[in-house]
Amino acid sequence: MSTPAIKIEGLTKDYAVGFWRKKMRRSLDHLDLEVNEGEAFGFLGPNGAGKTTTLKLLMGLIFPTSGSAQVRGRSIADVSMHREIGYMPEQPYFYDYLTARELLDYFARFFKFNAAERQERIAKFLGRVGLTESADVQLRKFSKGMLQRVGIAQAILHDPQVIFLDEPMSGLDPVGRREVRDIILELKKQGRTVFFSTHILSDAEMLCDRVAVLVGGKLLGVGAPKEIVSMEIHGMEILFEARPGSALPDKLTEQATHTGDRFRIEVPEAEVYSALDELKSSQARILSVTPLRPSLEDYFLKLVGQQKNTASASGVVPIEMSR
C-alpha cells in the first residue's frame, strides 16, 4: 500500500477564549483522514466547522494541540515539505504594491528555478488563470476575482504534487468558477492530488472523488459524494429568455421571477418536460435546466440533528463507506 498523499491522525486544535483566556474552545476534534494520491478531495462543512483551521494546521500557520499529519510521508512540521505542495488561502491577500508578475516572481524564487525557467512559468500560469493582460498592474487595483486567480496561480506555478485550496470558488462569477473547475480537473488529470474546502455542494459533486463532511470541528463522514448526499431533488429550475419578437407562455411567466428579460421558474420534476415543450413552442430561449436539491446548509442541519439523536458514543454518524 503506497503512502497516502495526506494522512491526518487525531489532529486536534483548542483555542483559549474569554478575557482571561481560561476557557478552551475546541475547533478541531481528533480528525482522522487519509487522502490518496491523485484524488480530488472535497472538504465540506458550514462556516466555522473547522475547515480553514485544518488547512492552517497542515500549512504550519498554527500548531496542533495534539495529533499529527503527514503529506507524502513527511511531517507537516518539516518546512521543506512545502516544496511539494501548493496552498491558496481563503480570501487571499497579497502585497498590493507588487504587480501580478512581480508577486509570482517573488514566490517562484523560493523554488529552485533558474531565471529563464521562472519567467517561462510565470507567463504560462498567468495565462492559465487568464491574467496575462493584467500581469503588470499593481495588485491593489485587482478585483476580488482577479486576486483569487492570482492565488491559484501562485499555488501551482511550481508544479506541486499536492494542492490545498481554501474555498477556491468563493467570490467568483459563474465564468470564473467554471475556469477554476477546469483547472482542478486538469490538475487531477496530471495525477496531482487536490484537496479543497468548500460549502458549495454542487461543486464538490462535480469534481470530487471523495468528500469529507466536517461540522463543529468533528468529522461526520467520508465517502463518495453520492453516498454522502441524498439525492432528494425538490424539482427543476429552468432559466429562459424571450426571443425578440415572440411571446412567452403566460402561465409560466406568471409563476416565474424575472430580472429584465431573464426568467426563472421552478417546476416539479414530473412536469419539467411539459414545461420545456411549452417554452419550445413559444420559441423561448432555454438558458439552463438545473435540478434543485436541498442546500448544503439544510443538509448540514439535518446531519447535526441526526448527530444529536444518535446514541453513538463518539457522536459520529456512521455513514462512512468503504473506500
Next chain:
Amino acid sequence: MSASNSPRMVRYALLTIPVLFVLIIVLQGRIDASTAPLQQEKQELLIRSGPTLKKMSLGYDSLLADIYWTRAVQYYGSRVGRTGGKFELLAPLLDITTTLDPKLMIAYRFGTIFLSEPGSAGAGRADLAVDLVKKGIAANPDDWRLYQDLGFLYSIRLKDYPKAAEAYLEGSRNPRAQLFMKVLAAKVAQKGNDLETSKLIWDELYNTAQDPIVRQRALEHLQTVQAQLDLERLNESSEEYARKFGRYPTTVEEMRVAGLVGGKLQDPAGHPYVMGENGVPQLDPNSPIVLDPDQKAPLQ
C-alpha cells in the same frame, strides 16, 4: 507533532543567548575603556541653561536633577587628582542640578566645598560657591545649614570675617539651628581666622555632612588644622625649653624628657612630629598632611 510550540528554536535560543550576552558584557567593558579618554578630555554641556532644561524635562525635573547630580559627582571624581584638571563644568552642572531641583541639599553642600577648594582638588572659585549657596537660601529660606555653608565660605575661603559672622548669626536665628552656629558667630566676629575657630568650623561641617566625599574632605582639613594647633603648642614648648636650657631642643623626645610635653606626639595621620632647625617643630616628611599656607601661622 505533539508539541505546539517549536521547542527546538526555543532551546537553541536559551543556549546561545546567555553566551552571546557574556560576550556583549565583555565588549562593553572594552568600549568603556576606549571611550573614557574621549569623555574626559572634552566634556560638553550642549545646553547650559537650567531654566531651559527644566522646561524641556516635561515635568520629570527631579529625575533629570538626579541625573545631573550624578554627572556632577562623576565629573568631579574623574578629574580630581589629575594635574591640570580644571573643573570648569562643575559650576554649570551644579547650577543646572539646583535649578531642576532646588531642594537637592547635597548639591549645595558639595558645591560649597568643591567649588571653593583651591589647588587640584577643586575649582578654586569661592565666589561661584557663594552664588550657589545664596541661590539655595533663596529657595530654601528655612534651611539653616545653608547659612553654615555661607559662613564657612566667607570665613575659611574668602576671609571676610564680618560677612561670615553675619551668616552664622542669621542661621543661628533659626530655632532648629544647632548651638555651634551662635558660638561660631561670636568667635568669628572676635577672632577671625584663628585656628581654634577654624577647627570648630571644620568639625561641625564634618559632623553634619552626609555626602561621603564631602566628609572625607572635611576630615582632611580637620587634620590639617589639628596639626597646625599641635605645632603651635610644640613651638611654645620649644621656646620654654630654650629659656630653661639655653638652647633649642633637637628632638621632640628631649622636650618630653624635660617634662614639657606629654601624650601622643603624633600628627592626626599617625606620623611623629620632628624638630627642625632653630627649634621649629615640623611635620614628618612622610606625613600626608599638607599645611594650609593661608592659616595664621605664628611660626616664622
Next chain:
Amino acid sequence: MSAIPGIVAVNTFREAVRDRVLYNLIFFALMMMAAAVLVGGVSIGIERDVMVNLGLTAISLFGIVMAIFIGVGLVYKEIEKRTLYSVLAKPIQRWQFLVGKFVGLLLTLVVNTVLMAIGLSAALFYVTRKFERGDGTIVIAIYFILLELALITALALFFSCFSSPILSTLYTLGIYVAGMFSPDIRDIGMVTSSPVVKAVAKVIYYVLPNFHNFNTIAAAAHSETIPLALIWQNTAYAGLYVVVILIAASAMFSGRDLK
C-alpha cells in the same frame, strides 16, 4: 538555503521604496539641511562644527524615526493583512523570514542614510570649500549611526512580532531613551551607598543596549580623533546584540499561532 532571507530582504526593500511616506521623510530631512545651509549663509562666520552637529543629528533622528516607523509594522502588518499566509506556505523557515525582513529594512536605512550623508557633505563643501582632516570623524560618526539604526530596527522587529504598532513604538523608544542614559544609570551606582542599588544599576547597565556607545556626534563636530579600536568594538557590540534580538524574536515567533 541561505539565499532565502535574501529573497525576503529584497522584497522588503522594494516595499519600503514604494512606500510614499518614506519620500516625504527624506524630502523633509533634505529640506532641513538646506535650511541649515541657508541659516549658515546668513550669519557671518558659520562654524563648521555647528553644521556638522546639526546635520548629523538630523540624519540620526530621521533614521531613528524611519527605523521605528517601518520596523514596528514589519511583521505586524503581514499578520494583520494575512499576506504572511502564502509566504509561510512556501519552503521557508520562520526565522529566515524574520532575518530577511530585518536585512531589507536595514538596507533601506543604509541607502537613505548614505543619501543624506552625501547631502550633508555637499552642503559642508559648499560652505567650507575644502575637505578637512576632521572629516574622517564624520564618516565614522555616520557609520556609528548606522550601527545604532541596526539595533533599533532589530528591536522594532522584535516587538512587531507580537504587539501592535503603537505599543511597539513605545517599547522601542523607551529602550532607546534608556539606552542613551546608560552611563548615567551606571553612575547612579557610584554615588549611592546602598549595595542593592549598586548591583541593580550595574545589571541594568550591562543588559540594556548601550546606545551611548555610538554617540560620537559631538566628537565629529569637534574633529576629534576616535580610537580605531572603538570602531571594531562598536561593530561587534551592535552585531552581537542584533543577533541576540533576532534569535529571541525567532524563538518567540516560531511557535506562534497566526490568526
